[in-house]
Amino acid sequence: MTQFRVKRLDEIPGVPEPDPGDPDWKPLRHHFGLDAFGANVFLQPDAGGRLVVDHRETDTGHQELYLVLEGRAEFVIEGEPYDCPAGTCVAVRDPGVRRSAIAVDGDTSVLVIAGMPGRAYEVSEWDAKWTTGLPQA
Numbered sequence: 001m002t003q004f005r006v007k008r009l010d011e012i013p014g015v016p017e018p019d020p021g022d023p024d025w026k027p028l029r030h031h032f033g034l035d036a037f038g039a040n041v042f043l044q045p046d047a048g049g050r051l052v053v054d055h056r057e058t059d060t061g062h063q064e065l066y067l068v069l070e071g072r073a074e075f076v077i078e079g080e081p082y083d084c085p086a087g088t089c090v091a092v093r094d095p096g097v098r099r100s101a102i103a104v105d106g107d108t109s110v111l112v113i114a115g116m117p118g119r120a121y122e123v124s125e126w127d128a129k130w131t132t133g134l135p136q137a
Helices: 028-032 125-131
Strands: 024-026 038-044 050-055 063-070 072-077 080-085 089-092 099-103 108-115
Touching: 028 038, 038 050, 050 072, 050 108, 063 072, 072 089, 072 108
Parallel strands: none
Antiparallel strands: 024 038, 038 108, 050 099, 063 089, 063 108, 072 080, 072 099
């Protein structure tokens, strides 16, 4: 396996979500064979569509960093809405904080990086469920 790779996001295969309205996603961690942290891109073609499912990370203990790559998203953190145009970062340090996001504009994408402080990264059940059997680049 090569020690580095360079790819454009549009060259990385996506994984369609099975539930209507859920975003498609690109499993960056899996695609590049990264084992130190979780990294994915969520893609929502439809304005008003779900971008980040409403959740907490209490089961994984992960802190999460979101970066809006394209479009505009509305994040809701503990019930408070935040307008997040491209270039906006949303950092959630406490795994118990409830968060979600919808695409305000069509073709909105968000990079998500996650990991647990002080511990080696372990692939979550959710990640493993969707990436088992997918080829790596």
